[in-house]
Amino acid sequence: MNHGQSNGSMRNGNTDVIVIGGGVIGCWTAHYLLQRGCRVTIIERDLVGRGASGVNCGYVCPSHALPLCAPGAIRHSLPSLLTPGGALSIPMRFDPFLWKWLFHFATKCSARHRDHAAPVRHGLLQASMQLYRDYVNESDDGIDSGNTVANSIDWERRGLLLVHRYQSSLDRYQATADDLQSRFAVHAERLDGSSICDLEPSLVHGLAGGWFFPNDAHLNPDRLICHLKESILRRGGRFVEQTEVHEMVIAGGKVDGLKTSSGSFRADYYVLATGAEAPRFAKPLGCQIPIVPGKGYSMSFASGASSPVTPMIFEDSHVAVTPLAGHTRIGSTMQLTGYDRSVDAKRLKMIQKSAQSYLRHRLPQQPETSSAAWRPMVYDDLPCIDRSATAHNAFVAAGNGMIGISTGTGTGRLIAEMICGEEPFLDVEPFSLSRFNRARKATSPPTSSFNEFPSGESISSGQPASPIVNVFSPSRI
Numbered sequence: 497m498n499h500g501q502s503n504g505s506m507r508n509g510n511t512d513v514i515v516i517g518g519g520v521i522g523c524w525t526a527h528y529l530l531q532r533g534c535r536v537t538i539i540e541r542d543l544v545g546r547g548a549s550g551v552n553c554g555y556v557c558p559s560h561a562l563p564l565c566a567p568g569a570i571r572h573s574l575p576s577l578l579t580p581g582g583a584l585s586i587p588m589r590f591d592p593f594l595w596k597w598l599f600h601f602a603t604k605c606s607a608r609h610r611d612h613a614a615p616v617r618h619g620l621l622q623a624s625m626q627l628y629r630d631y632v633n634e635s636d637d638g639i640d641s642g643n644t645v646a647n648s649i650d651w652e653r654r655g656l657l658l659v660h661r662y663q664s665s666l667d668r669y670q671a672t673a674d675d676l677q678s679r680f681a682v683h684a685e686r687l688d689g690s691s692i693c694d695l696e697p698s699l700v701h702g703l704a705g706g707w708f709f710p711n712d713a714h715l716n717p718d719r720l721i722c723h724l725k726e727s728i729l730r731r732g733g734r735f736v737e738q739t740e741v742h743e744m745v746i747a748g749g750k751v752d753g754l755k756t757s758s759g760s761f762r763a764d765y766y767v768l769a770t771g772a773e774a775p776r777f778a779k780p781l782g783c784q785i786p787i788v789p790g791k792g793y794s795m796s797f798a799s800g801a802s803s804p805v806t807p808m809i810f811e812d813s814h815v816a817v818t819p820l821a822g823h824t825r826i827g828s829t830m831q832l833t834g835y836d837r838s839v840d841a842k843r844l845k846m847i848q849k850s851a852q853s854y855l856r857h858r859l860p861q862q863p864e865t866s867s868a869a870w871r872p873m874v875y876d877d878l879p880c881i882d883r884s885a886t887a888h889n890a891f892v893a894a895g896n897g898m899i900g901i902s903t904g905t906g907t908g909r910l911i912a913e914m915i916c917g918e919e920p921f922l923d924v925e926p927f928s929l930s931r932f933n934r935a936r937k938a939t940s941p942p943t944s945s946f947n948e949f950p951s952g953e954s955i956s957s958g959q960p961a962s963p964i965v966n967v968f969s970p971s972r973i
């Protein structure tokens with residue numbers, strides 16, 4: 497394990513840190529570094545929050561403790577993979593990096609890995625939820641109406657409702673709910689078809705029922721990013737936007753500077769928080785960063801009086817719905833299409849149609865906004881939060897997959913603690929980069945190394961949603 501400095505006496509006020517990537521992970525990292533007195537610069541290729549972090553569904557969901565890779569995941573994914581337009585699609589192409597990722601994903605679909613990963617995810621999710629609650633000053637009685645931080649990010653504790661169209665899928669979720677309750681005390685309430693309509697009047701009648709997680713929360717991701725940006729600037733942090741980092745200069749066992757589209761930058765410490773694109777810098781950092789982009793879509797519709805008020809996932813269609821102030825956001829799909837962010841209009845229509853089939857309220861014909869973004873997916877469904885083994889002043893904070901908003905606070909705080917020589921508040925061993933070297937020795941698959949960043953792009957041929965896919969289904973968007 498490479499985390500942290502042993503010397504806790506570092507004078508943070510003189511410490512310059514560059515965070516590469518202005519997504520939610522980079523911004524929370526900057527937040528916790530500033531809290532410790534560091535001087536922080538965020539370098540972002542685009543504008544802050546234009547990656548996955550601004551376009552997601554905004555769930556802060558401790559209910560998502562179970563990893564994607566689980567026993568039976570592959571068997572249950574096949575119907576979706578084989579259905580043209582399934583919510584999960586992996587277009588066939590020559591991509592050794594992806595094949596190797598899939599090979600490792602398959603090896604992790606075991607009870608052993610699930611039993612290792614679930615408590616680790618649970619710990620990070622719970623801690624991150626608490627950090628959000630502290631940040632917005634939420635007490636056990638909730639939020640008072642004058643709470644400016646909560647209001648500025650639209651923080652709400654309305655829970656998360658998993659809606660099941662089919663009785664068989666509602667029943668099947670019982671085992672997952674029991675598991676979450678008994679192992680992690682994550683409570684879910686089972687509701688029948690009429691009770692879900694009482695809870696959420698915008699739902700059509702005739703659905704089988706649902707599972708309600710009362711302790712989940714949601715926020716407006718765009719507003720979170722704006723709020724963090726303002727707060728970072730106010731405390732002296734610096735943003736260098738529309739600037740791409742091209743190269744890390746390595747000298748004497750450390751990063752000695754960055755070459756960017758706007759010239760060179762130097763600092764004492766560097767944090768790689770480039771989400772799905774983190775593997776690009778694996779080679780200079782001397783590590784494996786097995787992240788592939790999991791493309792998802794989101795759309796925002798103007799909302800009205802009868803729009804949804806509860807965050808929901810339509811389990812049998814893999815569609816998520818979030819009520820935001822004045823908007824309804826809808827998100828869906830997981831396409832392993834490579835680094836392709838094109839927006840497929842047909843796919844958007846199918847997601848909209850699928851969502852509409854659950855809702856009494858008619859969505860407007862056209863969304864106000866629509867976008868595609870890359871979830872940073874690691875094959876073991878645990879993030880990478882660690883120091884580079886070879887460049888001692890560089891840290892990696894990436895790979896938060898489908899729970900990057902939910903785990904952003906915890907991830908940022910861990911990295912800040914490591915840089916500032918504090919004892920990390922959670923055990924970081926499960927997030928270490930060295931776990932991938934161990935995996936390589938144990939399995940030695942035949943293809944290229946994970947530190948060879950894949951180039952080239954491929955376009956998905958996938959289409960609509962399909963029923964019952966375990967791997968990308970239980971309460972996941």
Ligand SMILES: Cc1cc2nc3c(=O)[nH]c(=O)nc-3n(C[C@H](O)[C@H](O)[C@H](O)COP(=O)(O)OP(=O)(O)OC[C@H]3O[C@@H](n4cnc5c(N)ncnc54)[C@H](O)[C@@H]3O)c2cc1C
Nearest residue numbers: 517519541547548549552553555741771792899900901902
């Ligand atoms: C449709 C959808 C719905 C989702 N819903 C949820 C949800 O409800 N709850 C939840 O917890 N998570 C959700 N997620 C996942 C979540 O959005 C991600 O896990 C999270 O945003 C990842 O944050 P990040 O900062 O690591 O990456 P990003 O937000 O992608 O940020 C990385 C940044 O790095 C920049 N960058 C990359 N390379 C360079 C470079 N060379 N130089 C400079 N800058 C660079 C990029 O431009 C980008 O802005 C969802 C994702 C999707 C796609």
